[in-house]
Amino acid sequence: MLQFLRITDAATPAFKQAWQLYEEAFPPEERRLLLQQQRLLQEPHYQFKIILVDNSFVGLFCTWQFPLFSFLEHFAINPSCRGRGVGAAALRLWVEQAALPLVLEVELPETETAKRRVKFYQRAGFYLNEHNYLQPPYSPEKSWVPLQIMSYPQLLEKLDFERTVQIIYRQVYQLNSYKPN
Numbered sequence: 001m002l003q004f005l006r007i008t009d010a011a012t013p014a015f016k017q018a019w020q021l022y023e024e025a026f027p028p029e030e031r032r033l034l035l036q037q038q039r040l041l042q043e044p045h046y047q048f049k050i051i052l053v054d055n056s057f058v059g060l061f062c063t064w065q066f067p068l069f070s071f072l073e074h075f076a077i078n079p080s081c082r083g084r085g086v087g088a089a090a091l092r093l094w095v096e097q098a099a100l101p102l103v104l105e106v107e108l109p110e111t112e113t114a115k116r117r118v119k120f121y122q123r124a125g126f127y128l129n130e131h132n133y134l135q136p137p138y139s140p141e142k143s144w145v146p147l148q149i150m151s152y153p154q155l156l157e158k159l160d161f162e163r164t165v166q167i168i169y170r171q172v173y174q175l176n177s178y179k180p181n
Helices: 013-025 034-040 086-097 112-123 158-172
Strands: 002-007 046-053 056-065 070-077 102-107 133-135 145-152
Touching: 002 013, 002 086, 013 034, 013 046, 013 056, 013 070, 034 046, 046 086, 056 086, 056 158, 070 086, 070 158, 086 112, 102 112, 112 145, 145 158
Parallel strands: 070 102
Antiparallel strands: 002 046, 046 056, 056 070, 102 145, 133 145
């Protein structure tokens, strides 16, 4: 049985296991520092969840819940569990539990890995929005990262896209303004 378990304390063994996967799965420019992550665990809009299958750790799922949509910030499956449908099942569970539209960031589909990732989300019903998007840096020494936004259950019109990005920039990345590219 697949389930999500919210982690609110970085001192737990479950968080330590998930953090190791987080650091392995995401490049430095696409992840927070440990101290930043620890501070977020009590943030009411943010949920750092581990994914369990039959009570065994298989991945992590970090989301933000906003009034207009839910944002999937990080999602990773343990390498030993990939290719078994666990990621698709976890994504399907998130979609089924959501009462709001869903959005997430993906790498530009310029490499085979990035193209496979986009297709993975498309199979779950997500749409790749063509509007320009840059992920803000998680800290001053990091760079902006060109990514794209995927949305469910439909593409975002330009105004909805800009409104969505404004919320992500302000709440997730702590920026005061969004200027369209």
